[in-house]
Amino acid sequence: MVERLRDQRLDPCMDFAEFILSTSLTKLTSSYPPKSPEWEVENRNQFQQISMGKYDCLLFDLDDTLYPLSSGLAEQVKKNIQEYMLQKLGIPPAKVPELCFSLYTTYGTTMAGLKAIGYDFHCDDFHGFVHGRLPYDILKPDAILKGILLSLPIRKIVFTNSDKVHASRVLQRLGLEDCFERVISFETLNSSNEVGSEYTPSSTGIFYYYEYIRRPYSDIVLPRTPIVCKPFQDAFEKVFNMADIDPQRTLFFDDSLRNLQTGKSLGFHTVMVGTSIRATGVDHVLESVHNIKEAFPELWEANEKLESVECSRKVSIETSVIA
Structure with a gap:
């Protein structure tokens, strides 16, 4: 110890506790490793097992999931x-409700x-028309x-x-804008090239679709959409990449x-929010997103074990340094 004090150009009479405090934890751990290499290996393995729990990602829908359907925003x-279909596209009023619902059912979104x-x-x-006029003030911060x-x-x-502007406004109203690593929105999945000038609208699609509504079990081949969106596989695969x-390690x-x-x-582990009735393809149900902790206590238990191992490891290192 005296030699080390000389190397550090410190006063040999310096109190040993002061020397410990004046040296960084990083230097201490590198100078004084735990006495037992076997302990280090066992501890590292335990640390890795706990940190790699069953789930490492939570993937959330936005509307009617992070806030309830009862809000009225939907x-x-x-x-x-x-209104957009009426005013901007000139679709006859009598056809709008049925067409709106049918397109949503067939293509994932009406748009x-x-x-x-x-x-x-x-x-x-x-x-801008659909979301720009929404009464966002009906959403309240969710502490x-x-x-x-x-x-x-x-x-x-x-x-x-939904588009990124809508997603941002919703998260801000809920007070959740700092809670997520990222937001994957309409713009994330759809580049301007995919939905813009390179796309040529079908000249016969409208006729065929109205025929499809009239005869839904016919052999009519429906036109494809240039939009990438849920619930279709290509949207999910883009998100994976x-x-x-x-x-396999994600709760959706x-x-x-x-x-x-x-x-x-x-491969997702699926959670349906807003119901107590489980259907085919659903692993778990939550009446409210607030019930996450009751439904998945293992998420918190894994973190508590990880903190316990980190604390134990720190104490063991400090003990071996003093020894």
């Missing part, structure tokens, strides 16, 4: 979509369906959900068919059964 969205059957419009214009999300030190990502997600939260069933077929 009804306002549907109203605005139908994707409108593009598929030949209506020519800009996606930004559609989103409970924020606390739940921030208490989990694993990846959390939003995956929505761009966010480096392992579906959504209020849409179709979205969850696709996710389940691709």
Whole structure:
């Protein structure tokens, strides 16, 4: 010890405790490793096993998942979509409700369906009209959900068919804008090239689709949409690649059964939010997203074990240094 004090150009009479405090933990651990290499290997293995729990990512839908359907925002969205179909696309009023619902069912979103059957419009214009007039003030900050999300030190990502402006406004109103690693939105999945000038609307799509509505079990071949969106597999595969997600180790939260069933077929552990009734393709149900901790206590238990191992390791290192 005296030699080390000389090397450090310190006063040999310096109190030993002061010397310990004046030296960084990094230097101490490198100078004084634990006495037992076997202990180090065993501890490292235990640390890795705990840190690699069953799940390493939580993937959330946005609308009617991070806030309840009872908020009324979804009804306002549907109203605005139908207004757009009337005012901007000139669709006859008597046809709007049925067409709106049918396109949503067939193509994942009404907008994707409108593009598929030949209506020519800009996606930004559609989103601006539909979401730009929403009463966002009906959404209130959700301190409970924020606390739940921030208490989990694993990846959390939003995956929505909505545009980025809408997603940002919703998260800000809920007070959750700092709770997620990233938001995967309409723009993330759809480049301007995919939905813009290179896309040529079908001149016969509208006719064929109305025939399909009239004879849904016929052999009519429907036109494809240029829009990438849930619940279709290509949207999920894009998310896997761009966010480096392992579906086998991901909990996927959504209020849409179709979205969850696709996710389940691709390996997700699925959680349907807003119901107590479990359907095919759904692993878990939550009446409210607030019930995450009760439904998945292992997420917190794994973190507590990890903290315990880290604390134990630190104490052991400090003990061996003093010894």
